[in-house]
Structures are given as C-alpha cells and as structure tokens.
Amino acid sequence: MFTDIENSDRNTVIAYQSDEALVSVDDYVRVTGVVQGKDKGYNVFGGIISAPRVLADSIEIVSYAEAAAPSLKTVELSGVTQDQYGYSITVHKVEFAEKETRVYVSIQNNGSSSFSVYSFNTKIVQDGKQYEEERNYRADYPEIQTDLQPGVSTQGVIAFPAMNQSDFQIIFEGYSDNWDESIEDYTFNITVQ
Structure with a gap:
C-alpha cells in the first residue's frame, strides 16, 4: 500500500x-x-x-475524499432548489478541503423536453474570482448525467479548486430541447457559517 x-x-x-x-x-x-x-x-x-x-x-x-482530501468544513444545505419549467437543480452540500472544493448536486427533469446541465459549464464566483470545474480522476466521484429525458434525475459531485471557506455564488447553465422555453442560469448564493 x-x-x-x-x-x-x-x-x-x-x-x-x-x-x-x-x-x-x-x-x-x-x-x-x-x-x-x-x-x-x-x-x-x-x-x-x-x-x-x-x-x-x-x-x-x-472514500477518496476521506483518505486524500478530507473535508475541513462542510456546509449542509436543505431546501436549496431552483426550478424552471419543471427542470430543477438542488445543491445539497459543499465540502471545503485543502486541495479541492466539492459541490454535491442533483438534477430532476419533470419538464416536457430533454434537459441538460454540463458540469464543465458550472462556475463558482467568490471574492471577485471565478472558479471552474477541476476534474479529479483519482477520486472517482459520481458524475451528473446530461441529456436527461423527462422523468429522469441524476446526482453527483462537481469538484472545484480549493477555495476560501466563505460565501460564494454557484452558477449552473441548463438547456432544454424546447426552444420556446427561455431558461435562465440557475444561480445559488451559498452562505458559509
């Protein structure tokens, strides 16, 4: 070993x-x-x-997270869901570690069309800096699926670079196959206490 x-x-x-x-x-x-x-x-x-x-x-x-990147601070979130046209994104938990920041999310398609959220388009904004997904191939975290058909849900972990243990904003881009549905970014203001 x-x-x-x-x-x-x-x-x-x-x-x-x-x-x-x-x-x-x-x-x-x-x-x-x-x-x-x-x-x-x-x-x-x-x-x-x-x-x-x-x-x-x-x-x-x-888990990899417990062994190699233990959480220094965990922010448990409840009821942090946004919905547009039946397409919902929920942020469940954020873990700050020395080498990375992990965001636990789920996506539910209760809409009428195919719905996609790409983890690589997800951004975090904190203290005037923007952070993008930083894939951790050693970790084997569950990934969110894309191109969700109606009635399908997915959940996963999106890893970002290590960040300050302070408030931030996370922004998800969602896309529907129905061009009549104007979907805005899903923007969550995360308070860290």
Missing part, C-alpha cells in the same frame, strides 16, 4: 489476520495498528525497496 496517495509513494506492508478478503485493488483504507519493523523486497524493475510493516488491528475501507 502507499501512504502518499498523490504520488503513489511511501510503500507500507500491512498484515491483518482475517478469513475474509476485505480490500480490493484501488481501495482507500484507514488502518489502525502497530509498526513491527520493516520488510525488504524488489520492485517490478528489480530495484531494492524497504517498507515499514504494520500489524493491523483494524482496516476500514474509506
């Missing part, structure tokens, strides 16, 4: 006594245990490596 997630570095050998295979490739884990020396071996290139050996008391599978 690596303890330096971002650089895939700092090998660590974990020993855990269990009859079940608890961990899969690409899982993030939290280990509690005792260091019991070090192991030596070879990497795939024939280079000698050494790594601390930990006898684990417990292993817990956690």
Whole structure:
C-alpha cells in the first residue's frame, strides 16, 4: 500500500489476520495498528525497496475524499432548489478541503423536453474570482448525467479548486430541447457559517 496517495509513494506492508478478503485493488483504507519493523523486497524493475510493516488491528475501507482530501468544513444545505419549467437543480452540500472544493448536486427533469446541465459549464464566483470545474480522476466521484429525458434525475459531485471557506455564488447553465422555453442560469448564493 502507499501512504502518499498523490504520488503513489511511501510503500507500507500491512498484515491483518482475517478469513475474509476485505480490500480490493484501488481501495482507500484507514488502518489502525502497530509498526513491527520493516520488510525488504524488489520492485517490478528489480530495484531494492524497504517498507515499514504494520500489524493491523483494524482496516476500514474509506472514500477518496476521506483518505486524500478530507473535508475541513462542510456546509449542509436543505431546501436549496431552483426550478424552471419543471427542470430543477438542488445543491445539497459543499465540502471545503485543502486541495479541492466539492459541490454535491442533483438534477430532476419533470419538464416536457430533454434537459441538460454540463458540469464543465458550472462556475463558482467568490471574492471577485471565478472558479471552474477541476476534474479529479483519482477520486472517482459520481458524475451528473446530461441529456436527461423527462422523468429522469441524476446526482453527483462537481469538484472545484480549493477555495476560501466563505460565501460564494454557484452558477449552473441548463438547456432544454424546447426552444420556446427561455431558461435562465440557475444561480445559488451559498452562505458559509
């Protein structure tokens, strides 16, 4: 296992006594245990490596966000929904982390036409600065779907660069296939306390 997630570095050998295979490739884990020396071996290139050996008391599978980018501040939002022609966007939660900001959203198409919201068009404005989506491919966050047919909903996480833990505005662009529907930007003023 690596303890330096971002650089895939700092090998660590974990020993855990269990009859079940608890961990899969690409899982993030939290280990509690005792260091019991070090192991030596070879990497795939024939280079000698050494790594601390930990006898684990417990292993817990956690999300990328918990392991690599834990939330420093979470803003839970309730009832923060905007609707136009039956096309609604809800902002559920915002998490500020050291390396990123995560916005949890859902979109519901109760309208009469196909409806699309593209995460890459979503903007955050804070203190005179504009932030755009910053995809985090390591995180494997659920993504919002686009081109939603009537009656369909989606939810996901949009990641942005790290920001100040202060009030901001988030702006979503929505598009309907019905050209008679004039859809304005969905603009949310988020208060951070």
